[in-house]
Amino acid sequence: MTSYGKIYKLTKEGELGIVTFDVSAEGMNTWTREAIDEAGGLIEDLEKASDLKGVIFISGKPENFHAGANLNLLDEMKDPEDTAKAMGVFHTMFNRLEALPYPTVAAIHGHCLGGGLEFALACTARIAKESKTTLIGLPECSLGIFPGGGGTQRLPRLIGYGAIELILKGKMLPAAKAHSTGIVDLLVGPEGDLLKEAIRFTEKIAADPNTLQRKDQDFSQIDAVADMARQEVLKVTRGREIPGPMLAIKAIQEGAKVTLEEGLKIEKNLFVEAVLSNQAKGGIHIFFLKTMSDKPKNMMTKGFEPKPINKVGILGFGTMGRGIIIDILRNTQIPVVVKDVPQALEPGKTFVKKILEKLAEKKKLKAPVEDLMGRLTVTSEYGQELKEADLVVEAVFEDIKVKKEVYEELSQLVKEDCIIASNTSSIPLNAMAQYVSRPERFGGAHFFSPVWLMQLVEVIQGAETSRETVDNLLNFAALIRKRPIVCKDHPGFVVNAVLFPYFMKSLEFLEAGNTIENIDGAFTRFGLPVGPIRLMDEVGIDISYNVLKGKGMEQGTLKNVVGDGRMGFKKSGKGFFLEDGSVDPTVLPLISLKEKREISAEQMQTEVLTEMVKIGHALLEKGIVSDPRMIDIGMIWGTGFPADRGGPMKWADLIGLSDELFGKTFY
Numbered sequence: 272m273t274s275y276g277k278i279y280k281l282t283k284e285g286e287l288g289i290v291t292f293d294v295s296a297e298g299m300n301t302w303t304r305e306a307i308d309e310a311g312g313l314i315e316d317l318e319k320a321s322d323l324k325g326v327i328f329i330s331g332k333p334e335n336f337h338a339g340a341n342l343n344l345l346d347e348m349k350d351p352e353d354t355a356k357a358m359g360v361f362h363t364m365f366n367r368l369e370a371l372p373y374p375t376v377a378a379i380h381g382h383c384l385g386g387g388l389e390f391a392l393a394c395t396a397r398i399a400k401e402s403k404t405t406l407i408g409l410p411e412c413s414l415g416i417f418p419g420g421g422g423t424q425r426l427p428r429l430i431g432y433g434a435i436e437l438i439l440k441g442k443m444l445p446a447a448k449a450h451s452t453g454i455v456d457l458l459v460g461p462e463g464d465l466l467k468e469a470i471r472f473t474e475k476i477a478a479d480p481n482t483l484q485r486k487d488q489d490f491s492q493i494d495a496v497a498d499m500a501r502q503e504v505l506k507v508t509r510g511r512e513i514p515g516p517m518l519a520i521k522a523i524q525e526g527a528k529v530t531l532e533e534g535l536k537i538e539k540n541l542f543v544e545a546v547l548s549n550q551a552k553g554g555i556h557i558f559f560l561k562t563m564s565d566k567p568k569n570m571m572t573k574g575f576e577p578k579p580i581n582k583v584g585i586l587g588f589g590t591m592g593r594g595i596i597i598d599i600l601r602n603t604q605i606p607v608v609v610k611d612v613p614q615a616l617e618p619g620k621t622f623v624k625k626i627l628e629k630l631a632e633k634k635k636l637k638a639p640v641e642d643l644m645g646r647l648t649v650t651s652e653y654g655q656e657l658k659e660a661d662l663v664v665e666a667v668f669e670d671i672k673v674k675k676e677v678y679e680e681l682s683q684l685v686k687e688d689c690i691i692a693s694n695t696s697s698i699p700l701n702a703m704a705q706y707v708s709r710p711e712r713f714g715g716a717h718f719f720s721p722v723w724l725m726q727l728v729e730v731i732q733g734a735e736t737s738r739e740t741v742d743n744l745l746n747f748a749a750l751i752r753k754r755p756i757v758c759k760d761h762p763g764f765v766v767n768a769v770l771f772p773y774f775m776k777s778l779e780f781l782e783a784g785n786t787i788e789n790i791d792g793a794f795t796r797f798g799l800p801v802g803p804i805r806l807m808d809e810v811g812i813d814i815s816y817n818v819l820k821g822k823g824m825e826q827g828t829l830k831n832v833v834g835d836g837r838m839g840f841k842k843s844g845k846g847f848f849l850e851d852g853s854v855d856p857t858v859l860p861l862i863s864l865k866e867k868r869e870i871s872a873e874q875m876q877t878e879v880l881t882e883m884v885k886i887g888h889a890l891l892e893k894g895i896v897s898d899p900r901m902i903d904i905g906m907i908w909g910t911g912f913p914a915d916r917g918g919p920m921k922w923a924d925l926i927g928l929s930d931e932l933f934g935k936t937f938y
């Protein structure tokens with residue numbers, strides 16, 4: 272028996288070698304420096320092991336085969352030569368594995384992703400055990416990079432054109448699907464013994480290489496297929512050429528026309544280009560942001576024990592109340608009671624049921640709609656039902672007088688330890704705290720509309736809100752599967768504060784004689800889902816007008832537009848746009864033109880980003896947020912800021928703007 276330090280252990284089973292690997296320092300097996308180094312030593316020994324008839328690679332972790340590249344290592348790559356060298360190490364390692372004089376089999380259970388699958392693809396064959404956690408795929412494109420360890424060459428050669436979609440969409444397939452697409456050669460049932468099956472299978476291949484029926488793929492149509500794939504990608508990115516997927520297509524297309532050896536060289540060079548791009552750095556950053564905010568527990572105080580929530584009360588059965596209820600019903604078992612005026616109850620119920628039915632059609636519910644609706648009680652009284660609530664979310668009219676009335680009545684009714692959260696978007700929490708009897712149990716939970724589609728919630732800590740209340744609101748966010756950020760009380764909290772220049776600067780561009788099409792186009796090309804003028808039109812132009820008025824600013828164009836009865840096409844049938852989506856020419860005379868300044872799309876993007884980043888910087892300086900990640904998470908999941916740019920703060924770092932403005936980076 273030969274031992275390989277910490278990670279790889281080679282044992283013998285008859286004439287077969289069994290390599291068990293476990294990167295014990297990590298939750299999942301990844302290609303850490305140590306893992307790469309040890310693999311080199313292992314392969315050297317395997318090359319010399321002339322007595323072996325075959326080798327099986329199996330993970331020592333119960334739930335994970337191999338999760339691929341270590342993203343910290345990828346993030347550190349800065350220099351093209353060093354990056355090429357690092358990729359060369361992978362290529363050499365996998366080539367040597369592939370060239371071993373006997374069959375090698377990857378025995379997969381749990382995640383087998385990215386560089387983990389590339390390792391398995393360099394083996395002669397793969398067997399996989401069916402389980403909830405077995406997912407097989409190359410998800411790199413979703414991080415702004417692409418599979419650069421042979422994936423763009425070996426996967427198409429194994430399964431043909433189907434590899435293109437798998438790679439571009441970063442699909443992760445369950446074992447059975449991976450088997451039917453040809454990635455996996457043998458499927459082991461959920462109760463099967465993976466190692467035993469792997470031994471039997473490897474012995475079979477060793478005895479008769481024809482066991483594996485590999486065919487030569489026909490790539491005669493690769494140029495046309497690659498062109499189609501490019502068009503598909505551009506449709507998704509709304510015309511933006513993001514390096515990862517675009518270079519992946521190039522690697523597959525060019526690689527399909529040459530030998531594997533030459534294809535791997537092409538892949539390596541293109542990968543260096545992709546991984547050093549700002550989009551790749553942004554994409555990797557998003558992965559880290561996602562990992563952190565996927566589990567709000569990570570943001571709670573260490574050792575915190577959440578208060579059980581056995582009933583939630585909602586005040587207000589309007590747009591937001593309905594949305595919050597939908598998410599509680601579909602994601603938890605918690606009963607909900609909602610209070611509103613009698614005439615609001617039936618329409619609210621009908622709406623909630625309709626959305627739940629739509630979600631059921633899309634198979635997004637775990638229980639029948641009737642069961643979920645059975646947990647909802649509606650009332651127009653402050654009665655026993657509300658009295659039992661452990662948490663009440665207030666979503667009544669945005670009017671301090673109404674809020675005062677509601678809080679005073681509620682405070683008299685609820686249990687002493689009940690947590691109250693306001694969904695206000697603009698009234699300072701600190702102004703409302705005086706109306707509740709226990710301000711330490713009062714905080715903000717600012718959701719985004721439509722709640723069941725928008726992942727973000729801002730958890731707001733007012734001056735008197737206790738840390739325990741913040742932690743309990745984070746726990747509530749986790750229960751209803753929201754992605755939270757935490758901030759202190761501040762006008763617009765985080766997202767609306769940082770988004771503010773998106774509208775203000777755009778109105779300034781408009782009044783400087785730039786067209787609506789050019790302004791909106793500049794930002795959709797940057798990657799935002801909706802341009803600023805269209806967004807105002809969709810949300811309601813009067814809302815933007817009133818927000819500004821509330822800040823003491825009377826915006827000329829908005830005053831004229833709203834004064835003309837144009838609240839937006841959806842709201843009043845008239846706004847900046849016509850039904851077909853084109854600009855309404857009759858709105859143009861209402862623009863309050865100022866001195867002409869023609870601005871390019873890039874300049875508009877830079878000016879808006881600069882203002883956003885200045886606000887983000889101020890939020891950090893004032894301690895409204897403790898961490899730039901809160902701003903980036905908020906903007907990506909609250910506004911659709913393009914994920915591959917990593918959020919405004921990260922993007923400012925990547926393009927050198929942070930340095931230029933503040934002489935330092937945020938990360």
Ligand code: NAI
Nearest residue numbers: 587588589590591610611615666667668669694695696720
């Ligand atoms: P909405 O006008 O759709 O609904 C408000 C509901 O509150 C109405 O059904 C009304 O009858 C009810 N209501 C009024 N007084 C009440 C009382 N005393 N007791 C119980 N119910 C009462 O308003 P929406 O849009 O749902 O907004 C609610 C809150 O959420 C506001 O504070 C708003 O600023 C905030 N918000 C709104 C967002 C949006 O996109 N609509 C986004 C984020 C926050």
